[in-house]
Amino acid sequence: MLGDRPSLASDDHEADTPRGRELFLREWVPGVFSTRGGDGLGPVYNDTSCVACHNLGGPGGGGSASKNIDLLTASPVSVSGSTTEPEARLGLRGASSARSASLARDERVRSLIASGRIAPPETPPDRVPLMAFHDGFRDFDSVVLHRFGVDDEYESWRMGVVHHSVSRQDQPARATAMGTGAVPRAGEKTPPPHGPFLLSLTQRNATALFGAGLIDSVPDHVIEAQTRSRHEGFPEIRGRAALLPNGQFGRFGWKGQGGSLEDFVLGACAIELGLEVPGHPQAAGPEGVTGKPPGLDLSAEDCVALTNYVRSLPRPAEQAPLSPDEVERIRLGKILFRGVGCAECHVPSLGSIKGIYSDLLLHDMGTSLGDRSVGRYGRTSKSFVEAGFPAGPAAFQGGRRALLGPSRDEWRTPPLWGLRDSGPYLHDGSADTLEEAVVRHGGEAEPTAQRYAQLTARQRRDLQAFLATLVAPNLTAPNPARPAPAEQRNR
Numbered sequence: 001m002l003g004d005r006p007s008l009a010s011d012d013h014e015a016d017t018p019r020g021r022e023l024f025l026r027e028w029v030p031g032v033f034s035t036r037g038g039d040g041l042g043p044v045y046n047d048t049s050c051v052a053c054h055n056l057g058g059p060g061g062g063g064s065a066s067k068n069i070d071l072l073t074a075s076p077v078s079v080s081g082s083t084t085e086p087e088a089r090l091g092l093r094g095a096s097s098a099r100s101a102s103l104a105r106d107e108r109v110r111s112l113i114a115s116g117r118i119a120p121p122e123t124p125p126d127r128v129p130l131m132a133f134h135d136g137f138r139d140f141d142s143v144v145l146h147r148f149g150v151d152d153e154y155e156s157w158r159m160g161v162v163h164h165s166v167s168r169q170d171q172p173a174r175a176t177a178m179g180t181g182a183v184p185r186a187g188e189k190t191p192p193p194h195g196p197f198l199l200s201l202t203q204r205n206a207t208a209l210f211g212a213g214l215i216d217s218v219p220d221h222v223i224e225a226q227t228r229s230r231h232e233g234f235p236e237i238r239g240r241a242a243l244l245p246n247g248q249f250g251r252f253g254w255k256g257q258g259g260s261l262e263d264f265v266l267g268a269c270a271i272e273l274g275l276e277v278p279g280h281p282q283a284a285g286p287e288g289v290t291g292k293p294p295g296l297d298l299s300a301e302d303c304v305a306l307t308n309y310v311r312s313l314p315r316p317a318e319q320a321p322l323s324p325d326e327v328e329r330i331r332l333g334k335i336l337f338r339g340v341g342c343a344e345c346h347v348p349s350l351g352s353i354k355g356i357y358s359d360l361l362l363h364d365m366g367t368s369l370g371d372r373s374v375g376r377y378g379r380t381s382k383s384f385v386e387a388g389f390p391a392g393p394a395a396f397q398g399g400r401r402a403l404l405g406p407s408r409d410e411w412r413t414p415p416l417w418g419l420r421d422s423g424p425y426l427h428d429g430s431a432d433t434l435e436e437a438v439v440r441h442g443g444e445a446e447p448t449a450q451r452y453a454q455l456t457a458r459q460r461r462d463l464q465a466f467l468a469t470l471v472a473p474n475l476t477a478p479n480p481a482r483p484a485p486a487e488q489r490n491r
Helices: 013-025 106-114 125-133 154-166 212-216 220-227 261-272 300-312 324-339 434-439 443-453 457-467 485-489
Strands: 069-076 142-144 197-204 362-364 394-397 400-403 410-412
Touching: 013 300, 212 261, 212 300, 261 300, 324 457, 362 443, 434 443, 434 457
Parallel strands: none
Antiparallel strands: 069 142, 069 197, 362 410, 394 400
């Protein structure tokens, strides 16, 4: 094994479940102190409960696009105006043109420097204008742009961010970095010139948590074996394991940034709800941390109960056909699923786990689905690069081929179990239908998408009929709570 996977989890999952369920459903309130001495919801947050974003198909399911997480990313551009990355595909919800605006005003930067709020000696000078915009840019290239804040001025500040990031489609030039007022590097008498930055908004859709305990139990050697799989007839497929700075293999998250269920759950508490939990400080607002809460919002025991509740969520199952005709359609659909190449990444079984339809590896999905927010984001840990892990290239450690930080075009293969009740689809919830999600696959999966497109209309319906059998646990009819596509996309 690459390393131990320490956990707070209790062996008595059933005893923890009622308490954990109560915490999963709890509506948190800003400023209301918990029994542990915390400060409740915030100071910034995306919603008021776990179930608010995980409810499609029942508590623990996915979320509609209206609950998407917004990520704010700053990307440097060259003097010529082109980004330092291969493609300048910036914007909200897949917009094709780059959009930017001033990241900071000179007066604001100078006032924050004078007050000692930003730019300590160790802060790189080119981070100064970014930090004036959001303190999270001190350590990260991407930060969560939370939907709500307890500060009365947060909403208007956030509206300005969204406006500057997405409204100027006809002027995609670049954000202006600080000239005067920047802090010079040690030994320099004048500030060095700084390149400009592009500011972009991207999104993440809340994933279903059904069967998460089984995913957490997948041994390292099973994931490692998938990296050595031979894809006869599909040479373009070349999945790689996400190797985290702590030596774990990534199992959770769109980019494989979560190595254990405990880390995934507690990180969500801290980042999405703004709760202070052991080992995960609550998310900070754009001005940075102004004070630490006197205590925790969730104790270690609470965290065990909550994690074990999520661990106990049942695995999805395939819905049984209701007629002989349906049996045949689903049988043919499964054959086509394998024949076009879907099963090369969405493997039906992983180790002893049946029906997961995922290899849990990272795959290159092409620039059309690329996302500038790579690796981890938020205020709870350093990025892969800062931890000494270069982003992108494969590497060998202890004989294991693994990816040290995902590239912008790489995504973890999402498990397809429960697929029917987990829409909208893709990492940003921008695909309303399964067919749209399939045909938008690029990179390694582009030949598979082309083979799918070449099927007859009847064959595509058969394949979709098979996918429609992958339902949330204990659901035998369409989810009545599932919002309509227009609401799902929140366009």
